[in-house]
Amino acid sequence: MRHVVQVGDMKIGIDGDVVVTHALGSCLGFMLYDPVARVGGLLHAMLPLSRINPQKAEANPYMFVDTGVVRLFNEIYNRGGKKSRLVAKAAGCGRPIGNNEMFKIGERNYTVLKKLLWKNNILLDAEAVGGTVSRTVHFYISSGKIIIKTGQQETEL
């Protein structure tokens, strides 16, 4: 089955599924996978911290990196995922040209993710982050393979 993850959402896939998200600009795409349980999830979070709009975070925790990442881990654990086997990868977190701090939402998304993972002793296994490109992610749950598309280019993460 093919699941498409919209901005500010998360989808879980099981063996045989492909989970897709389009147009990752400064948003974070975070992929979590257990190769033994063959379960994986893809989060497409827009903003770093839920405290910017607690009401929205209540209604939709996946809009924010801090609440979305925690929720994704819990969903994977609920479906048989084990922390020791988890493979974590990140994509997106891009930025426009120039050095305007205010518009570095992508970098702030990435920083919050790294802090969360570091606190929980988890390392990113791979990442395709930063730059000015828009990325599309295809996450194949049977194999754990992740393909990143930017324009006409495809690379495996």
Place this chain on the structure above:
Amino acid sequence: MKPGRMDKIISDVKSFPSMSNMPVKILKLIDDPQSSAAKIEELLRYDPGITANILKLTNSAYFGLSSRIGSVRQAIVLLGWRHLGKLVVASCVNAILDKPVPGYDLPAGELWRHSIAVSVAAELLAKELGISANDEIFTAALLHDLGKLVLANYVREDLQAIETAAGEGIPFHAAERRVLGTDHAEIGARLLKSWSFPLSLVKAVRWHHDPDAAKEPRAITDLVHVANMLCLMIGIGVGREGLRYEPSQAAAKRLGLKTRQLEFVASQTLQWANELSEVFEAGQANVGSPPATGAE
């Protein structure tokens, strides 16, 4: 630049299918102190498609009205004339902006979603910053990328050269200008000027990527600029050029914009943009289908 290219683009601007002159007429009526709800109703009576769209929009969650609206007159009374102007423009341009945009690699519907999202974000920014909202902000934001529809095929033809120029680190619209002699912001402004839109709106479209180059800074231009950057960053209508545009430090400063306000607006934009663009998606089947004649 290829010889004769600019002449060809200008001739395309002149022959670009004009949208209904309804938006300009309505914006004029709304500005006219002698005007009345009856005059607006009279004007809209002859366009049932637009009237249907206005009622659908008025009844959408975006406006949060408690009772269902069944006539344009009721819509004017409850929403006010300013809101009505926006709805008329949105109803008129939906069909134009809904098309796929080659060159920029935007599939059908994506430029429309982007345009609605930038309009919503620009209004939310104005509200957050305490800038008095007027219908021109929404309309300028809605039409800011109109020029892409004219330039699309030229961009596609010269994509390699434009990408090479943009690869040097200049913004994408500057790369368009270097290769084509113009850019989508300038072309959009020319179109709107030829359709007699108000000058401040034309200027907001003209300088939406480069607000510091405008002769006089204006809040409307800065708002459209910031809202556009924000929507691209959150992936609404981001095309082949990705995020290869430069947000202006000075525009953010002129507006007095803070990071938390920008992020708060981002968190609010998505839902309303989806809400409004879906009103039209849901309505297309009805508006576009032929009337039942009972002849079959």
